[in-house]
Amino acid sequence: GAGVSQTPSNKVTEKGKYVELRCDPISGHTALYWYRQSLGQGPEFLIYFQGTGAADDSGLPNDRFFAVRPEGSVSTLKIQRTERGDSAVYLCASSLNLGAQETQYFGPGTRLLVL
Amino acid sequence: GENVEQHPSTLSVQEGDSAVIKCTYSDSASNYFPWYKQELGKGPQLIIDIRSNVGEKKDQRIAVTLNKTAKHFSLHITETQPEDSAVYFCAANRDDKIIFGKGTRLHILP
Numbered sequence: 001g002a003g004v005s006q007t008p009s010n011k012v013t014e015k016g017k018y019v020e021l022r023c024d025p026i027s028g029h030t031a032l033y034w035y036r037q038s039l040g041q042g043p044e045f046l047i048y049f050q051g052t053g054a055a056d057d058s059g060l061p062n063d064r065f066f067a068v069r070p071e072g073s074v075s076t077l078k079i080q081r082t083e084r085g086d087s088a089v090y091l092c093a094s095s096l097n098l099g100a101q102e103t104q105y106f107g108p109g110t111r112l113l114v115l
Numbered sequence: 116g117e118n119v120e121q122h123p124s125t126l127s128v129q130e131g132d133s134a135v136i137k138c139t140y141s142d143s144a145s146n147y148f149p150w151y152k153q154e155l156g157k158g159p160q161l162i163i164d165i166r167s168n169v170g171e172k173k174d175q176r177i178a179v180t181l182n183k184t185a186k187h188f189s190l191h192i193t194e195t196q197p198e199d200s201a202v203y204f205c206a207a208n209r210d211d212k213i214i215f216g217k218g219t220r221l222h223i224l225p
Contacts, residue, residue: 004158040217040218041217041218042119042121042204042206042215042216042217042218043159043204043215044215045212045213045214048211048212055211056210056211056212059212091158091159093158098211099211100147100208100209100210100211100212100213101147101164101166101208103149103161103164104161104213105161106151106158106159106160107158108156108157108158109157109158
């Protein structure tokens with residue numbers, strides 16, 4: 001079936017605006033992860049879900065960032081009052097089950113640019 | 116918490132030669148070490164992984180080694196081809212999370 005998809009592929013916004021980034025995981029995958037990747041860096045963990053619940057949100061940088069997964073499938077990462085430092089590629093990944101040893105399948109990412 | 120260091124940051128090798136990327140980790144509790152390949156404009160893709168109960172694993176032209184005592188692990192690519200050009204990330208687990216290194220940009224020279 002289809003892989004992980006993310007929309008939009010690119011997002012340009014102005015400082016102070018609100019943005020939503022969407023992730024569609026592989027069908028049947030119970031675990032979903034969000035990462036942020038800055039230029040020249042590796043993906044940095046933000047949050048992961050097991051089903052509908054956020055099992056670990058310790059990577060969210062501050063309370064402007066929030067993520068939901070209301071039906072245990074699609075997830076939305078929400079960023080309030082965007083800052084220029086939020087500019088990065090936001091990656092989503094899913095795995096069949098939760099666990100570090102489960103293969104994570106990544107989407108292509110959303111490139112966010114905050115002007 | 117876990118810290119993963121990776122080097123070199125950039126590596127150029129002649130087509131057909133071997134490439135080696137080295138990583139270290141800090142958390143002795145880590146027991147899973149995946150390697151990802153990321154091509155331009157795409158998300159990372161798992162290419163091989165190794166668990167702490169083995170010292171080496173091979174898949175065609177790719178091999179990984181793990182030294183748990185020294186907290187070192189390495190990726191070896193033999194007979195490199197143009198399509199091997201990409202950014203490679205090593206990673207280690209911290210509980211149910213994956214912590215990534217900063218990446219190695221591999222250039223395969225014709």
